[in-house]
Amino acid sequence: MAVDVAVATPAPEPMPVVEVVDDSGVAGSSARREYERRKAKDEARTREKWGRFGGLAVALSDEKQSTKAWAIGAVGEEKLGARLDGLAGDQIAVLHDRRIPKSRANIDHIVITRGGVWVIDAKRYKGRPRLVIEGGFLRPRVEKVYVGSRDGTPLVDGVIKQVGLVRGVVPEVRVNGVLCFVEADWPLIGGSFTSRGVMALWPKKLMAMLREDEGTIDVASTRQVLAGVFKAT
Template sequence: MVGESARECARRQDEKAARHRRAAERYERGADGEQATAEALEPLVAHGWVVRHDLAWPGRPRANIDHVLIGPGGVFVIDTKNWSGEVDVRSQVLRQNGSARQGAVTSVAEAADAVSAAIGGVTATGVLCFTGDRPRGEWVQDVLVCSTSGIAELLAARPLVLDADEVDNLVRRAVITLPLATDHRARKARAERNARGGTPPRRPVLRRSTRRRIRSALTRSGVTLAVVAAVVFAAPRIAPALTDLFSKDLVASVVKVGDPVDVRGAGQRPDLSVTVVSVKDLPDPGSEGSGGGGTVSTVSGGELSDGDHLVAVRLKFENTGEVAWQARAVPNVSIETTSGASFDAERWLSAGGEEFSGRPHVKPGRSVSVRALVELPRDAQTKSISVTPDGSSGTLHWEQ
């Protein structure tokens, strides 16, 4: 048919544009929510509190922290949510339209831990703040769940734990260790441009006499020859030691899906064996044979974008140590596509298909299997999977 290929290209571009519009709308709602929270926190400034907005998340270059509040009542890390539907807390579980949303609680708890480490170990409390007037102030584990209408009153009523000098010291430390997310990303972008071949500005060269230039060149040449000679002489002696040093605790940087990777214990974490067992697409709830309202609709809470699909990364954590392992935070799981884009897991399922908090608990000699769910665009193809079990393990990689 005449023009069929052009029409197909137009259809794909329309779908891509629609995805971008939906993403832009989500970001716009998020920005509106953050502005509402900032306005709600403003009255606390007159009572000795200091609030900073949109900060870089230490160790996570693609993530940011919405608000950090430091004052007489302590340090609070606030994540703003502008969710639709009914949001409430029942039996210590955060729910949206009846579906558990424990991932949001875990995320802000991790952010609080990161801020605490960045400012010297002072306890930081995670807060989930929803636009509107509900929830009114509930606790889920160590996270306060509240709304913009009541957050200032709740925090102002907290017991006094910091004096004015301590607040000032923590704020100065936070300014250094928690830069603005926009500044942090700009520096990272400049570094990436330089790594791709960007030319740094050239320093001005002072004119010197010919004799001085020759003397300087001879000196540099002599030093260079001396260094080369020393390296040649010492290389046979130091090479084995350097090899042992740099390979002592390392595993292969990339392995195939299905192969286990050993992770040595650190701190309270025992030795582990981590395996990406499989990577599979989940069926579309509207497709034939899915039964409608199947796994995708259950885990997505009705928010799966048109044309996107869910990928289930099945993981196995085996405790090969001598003490039980309780993950302090949800392991970070991400998929890199063949186009170079990266997408993080947002939800977790247990081996039985039930929603799971994402924090494994494994006894010595036992293992647990879970599935991390990642939302990908329709045409995206998985290239590799990255898993960070915790902050001290490093990131492990598997190729599809």
């Protein structure tokens, strides 16, 4: 008589755990770290100066403007970063806080669309951004950017440099430079302008331009190349 012998079925091997690393970066992270570093340094100096009353002195002291500026900048980058993340998908890729190789400087945001690459510097300045043109017939033409009474011309120089670095990595792709003033006093109608190829505008206008930037670029591969060179801070 045949006897059925139960054969134990081996348990399936567990699937290997694959760690997914998000290299998109965190908007404002380097500015936030610099603020915390400066704040701690300022507080340590105050405590050392006042001894046993150091804690009280810290509590009553105002932050140095040069220290507070880093926190203000970090908030601007974080706010714009959140809006850019809302656009991210198959057609738009977003990279935040990217380190420039061999430098302590960073690029606030890099956005890759089907139409091109956008290098974006976020600024949280008060006042109205405007373009002032000096010179002309008898003197060389000079473009200056102001935000209220603040001379923002060096900001344009910085974006131009960043655009050149990104263009060197993806020379076949159109690279746009943007100064995005997050909380500036923009007029109800118009107000955006371009200085030496760098666009100055506000978040809502930037979002619309990114959505409408159509083309044939392979977003995923372009993102991979840029993320490999300009790594998250």
